[in-house]
Amino acid sequence: MRVIQFASKTFDSDLAGFCQGASVPKDIQDTVTAILADIRQRGDEAVCYYAAKFDGAKLRARDFRVKPAEIAAAAKRLPAAERKALVAAHENIVAFNKQSLPKDWLGKNKHGAQVGEINHPIRRVGLYVPGGEVPLVSTVLMTATLAKIAGCPEIAVFTPSNSQGKIADGVLAALDLIGIDEVYRIGGVQAIGAAAFGTLTVPAVDKVFGPGNAYVCEAKRQVFGTVGVDSLPGPSEVMIIADESTNVTFAAADLLAQAEHGSGREKIYLVATSAEIIKEISDEVQVQLKLISRSEKTQRVLANGFLAIEVKTLAEAVKVANYVAPEHLELLVKESAHKGLLRDITTAGAIMLGNYTATALGDFTAGPSHVLPTARAGRFFSGLRVADFMRRTSVVRYDKASVKKAEPVVSAFAAMEKLDAHGRSVKIRAL
Numbered sequence: 001m002r003v004i005q006f007a008s009k010t011f012d013s014d015l016a017g018f019c020q021g022a023s024v025p026k027d028i029q030d031t032v033t034a035i036l037a038d039i040r041q042r043g044d045e046a047v048c049y050y051a052a053k054f055d056g057a058k059l060r061a062r063d064f065r066v067k068p069a070e071i072a073a074a075a076k077r078l079p080a081a082e083r084k085a086l087v088a089a090h091e092n093i094v095a096f097n098k099q100s101l102p103k104d105w106l107g108k109n110k111h112g113a114q115v116g117e118i119n120h121p122i123r124r125v126g127l128y129v130p131g132g133e134v135p136l137v138s139t140v141l142m143t144a145t146l147a148k149i150a151g152c153p154e155i156a157v158f159t160p161s162n163s164q165g166k167i168a169d170g171v172l173a174a175l176d177l178i179g180i181d182e183v184y185r186i187g188g189v190q191a192i193g194a195a196a197f198g199t200l201t202v203p204a205v206d207k208v209f210g211p212g213n214a215y216v217c218e219a220k221r222q223v224f225g226t227v228g229v230d231s232l233p234g235p236s237e238v239m240i241i242a243d244e245s246t247n248v249t250f251a252a253a254d255l256l257a258q259a260e261h262g263s264g265r266e267k268i269y270l271v272a273t274s275a276e277i278i279k280e281i282s283d284e285v286q287v288q289l290k291l292i293s294r295s296e297k298t299q300r301v302l303a304n305g306f307l308a309i310e311v312k313t314l315a316e317a318v319k320v321a322n323y324v325a326p327e328h329l330e331l332l333v334k335e336s337a338h339k340g341l342l343r344d345i346t347t348a349g350a351i352m353l354g355n356y357t358a359t360a361l362g363d364f365t366a367g368p369s370h371v372l373p374t375a376r377a378g379r380f381f382s383g384l385r386v387a388d389f390m391r392r393t394s395v396v397r398y399d400k401a402s403v404k405k406a407e408p409v410v411s412a413f414a415a416m417e418k419l420d421a422h423g424r425s426v427k428i429r430a431l
């Protein structure tokens with residue numbers, strides 16, 4: 001862990017330097033470029049090669065697609081309590097995300113012409129479900145549920161297998177629950193490349209979604225333009241803003257929870273109003289580290305990806321949060337400060353309010369998608385919503401009366417832009 005003070009002369013550059021560590025280094029960028037080029041050229045053959053290299057899985061192209069019977073069997077095997085959890089989480093996710101289903105609208109402009117917007121689901125979407133370190137069962141629900149609400153006709157899911165070519169039962173059971181049967185047991189850069197460029201076995205998609213490690217995230221960035229991509233959700237981040245009212249045990253547990261993802265590139269931030277609070281919480285982190293099962297990988301994040309920041313006021317904490325744009329932001333501060341912080345913090349992916357709101361509630365079951373921007377992309381991206389699975393077309397209809405009203409405006413623009421044919425095309429309708 002590193003501690004810096006907001007008041008220090010080098011604070012801005014220290015913070016910038018630490019955040020820079022969340023961006024993708026040149027060697028990963030180059031690796032990704034090379035793999036994508038190979039996938040584009042050799043298709044399935046290259047996918048097999050990289051699945052063997054990175055996941056240890058000996059797959060033939062005809063093994064990529066998971067058979068319906070395998071999905072059904074996994075769903076059947078899932079213990080009742082786990083199935084119940086999937087259903088409960090799904091209910092909250094559906095209820096939350098239905099709220100943001102974009103609506104078509106039709107109105108009139110100042111000329112009296114009809115104007116409006118219509119929305120359509122994106123025809124074919126590719127969802128990435130991480131599975132390198134641990135199978136992210138919840139990511140199935142946090143992406144596929146939204147795609148279903150949007151009404152995407154084709155939903156293809158990509159997730160890495162283990163070295164035996166197997167996918168975790170929970171992931172397949174979640175897909176079964178949502179009713180998705182196009183599933184490919186391929187992950188990493190090779191999955192993103194196959195989804196974007198298409199191969200003989202994998203038809204190309206129109207947009208790729210979902211979180212992943214630095215390789216997956218960088219692959220999505222590089223295929224942007226060939227296909228659409230969502231918010232570049234990379235290795236997890238949490239920032240906790242703490243004051244004297246913070247529950248130290250809870251705060252330490254939440255820092256450890258996001259450090260445990262295990263890709264090793266996760267970032268955790270503790271912003272506190274005194275050095276004592278920082279010491280109490282970071283000591284407690286060390287105590288609780290002994291209680292969790294993934295402690296070795298988590299320790300790596302604690303050593304390299306843990307920044308504590310001492311501030312004098314919550315106004316300073318706001319400045320830090322707005323710069324970092326953390327994926328998850330826990331405001332474990334006195335209740336009287338909540339309203340002001342919600343007003344002033346404008347870049348967080350998701351805000352968790354009050355001592356009882358663990359980030360893990362949002363990860364699994366609260367309702368909003370856990371697919372959230374990282375590495376400061378929260379400055380310009382928001383968390384995944386149903387609208388991201390849709391595209392919009394604007395519609396305009398003039399009649400003779402309204403075109404007459406618009407003609408002088410068009411003629412003036414046509415003259416300014418020296419585009420005679422534009423002006424003429426409207427003038428002849430207004431005669």
Ligand SMILES: NC(=O)c1ccc[n+]([C@@H]2O[C@H](COP(=O)([O-])OP(=O)(O)OC[C@H]3O[C@@H](n4cnc5c(N)ncnc54)[C@H](O)[C@@H]3O)[C@@H](O)[C@H]2O)c1
Binds near residue numbers: 055131261327371
């Ligand atoms: N931001 C969000 O919304 C969000 C949500 C959930 C999870 N996450 C993050 O997703 C990440 C999941 O990472 P993961 O690693 O467990 O799974 P992953 O599926 O994202 O990545 C695994 C794949 O990475 C590839 N890979 C690994 N090492 C490589 C190398 N040296 N060269 C090329 N390719 C390589 C392999 O193909 C492997 O299959 C975690 O960091 C987690 O924090 C983010």
Ligand SMILES: [Zn+2]
Binds near residue numbers: 236257258261363
């Ligand atoms: Zn998490």
